[in-house]
Amino acid sequence: MKERLDKILASQNIGSRKDVGLLIRKGAITVNGIVVKKSDTKADGEKDEICIHGVPLQFKRHLYLMMNKPAGVLSAARDSRMPTVLDLLPKAYQRRGLFPAGRLDRDTEGLLIITDDGDFAHKMLSPKNNIYKVYQAKLNIPVADKDIAAFKTGITIGDLHCLPARLERLEKDGEPWAQVTICEGKFHQVKRMFLACGKQVEYLERIKIGNLALDTDLHRGEVRELTEQEKAAIFS
Numbered sequence: 001m002k003e004r005l006d007k008i009l010a011s012q013n014i015g016s017r018k019d020v021g022l023l024i025r026k027g028a029i030t031v032n033g034i035v036v037k038k039s040d041t042k043a044d045g046e047k048d049e050i051c052i053h054g055v056p057l058q059f060k061r062h063l064y065l066m067m068n069k070p071a072g073v074l075s076a077a078r079d080s081r082m083p084t085v086l087d088l089l090p091k092a093y094q095r096r097g098l099f100p101a102g103r104l105d106r107d108t109e110g111l112l113i114i115t116d117d118g119d120f121a122h123k124m125l126s127p128k129n130n131i132y133k134v135y136q137a138k139l140n141i142p143v144a145d146k147d148i149a150a151f152k153t154g155i156t157i158g159d160l161h162c163l164p165a166r167l168e169r170l171e172k173d174g175e176p177w178a179q180v181t182i183c184e185g186k187f188h189q190v191k192r193m194f195l196a197c198g199k200q201v202e203y204l205e206r207i208k209i210g211n212l213a214l215d216t217d218l219h220r221g222e223v224r225e226l227t228e229q230e231k232a233a234i235f236s
């Protein structure tokens with residue numbers, strides 16, 4: 001796809017449109033080996049070799065990041081009062097159009113995808129596509145057999161009708177934990193499903209989306225790019 005050179009460079013976090021315009025006018029940019037001095041010159045980020053001071057640009061149409069979300073930050077693009085997951089991104093990953101694909105509550109931790117690809121996010125989040133999300137929850141009371149049956153049937157809380165979900169009993173350090181697998185992402189869904197069974201979630205972490213597991217080498221608040229295999233694993 002042919003686009004203005006300054007737009008391509010600005011989209012790759014090289015600098016603002018003004019900054020990259022200056023670089024272009026200074027003769028720092030070549031396209032297929034030829035110095036280009038006009039910002040409105042058309043180029044194809046995927047097909048043309050664009051160099052900045054002789055260094056080839058690693059063009060990426062979209063960015064796909066895995067974050068190990070910590071508690072205390074909002075899953076939102078920007079907020080005037082609270083820190084958001086985008087505020088945690090290192091400079092190298094800051095670019096226009098990024099957003100968290102799906103929300104985790106402020107106190108929920110774990111696997112969060114951040115991207116600027118709206119189609120990808122929609123495909124991942126639409127319940128029609130049956131992409132399962134796996135959560136582990138620390139509860140105030142252990143899971144009962146009737147809770148497992150209720151989750152399996154599909155819980156209804158007021159006007160919230162949940163699709164059938166899988167609930168498994170876990171135990172960690174003698175504390176009551178549970179693993180929940182759902183393919184929706186309604187507001188406070190896991191907490192509300194447990195509340196409907198008379199239980200409170202004391203801690204919640206998402207550990208998997210589709211077949212993509214949270215990289216346990218990522219510390220809370222850290223991000224890294226997804227590999228092509230990992231992107232595919234979400235949908236496999």
Ligand code: URA
Pocket residue numbers: 103104105106108187188189190191192204
């Ligand atoms: N369900 C919840 O209740 N909270 C989350 O953050 C995610 C799923």
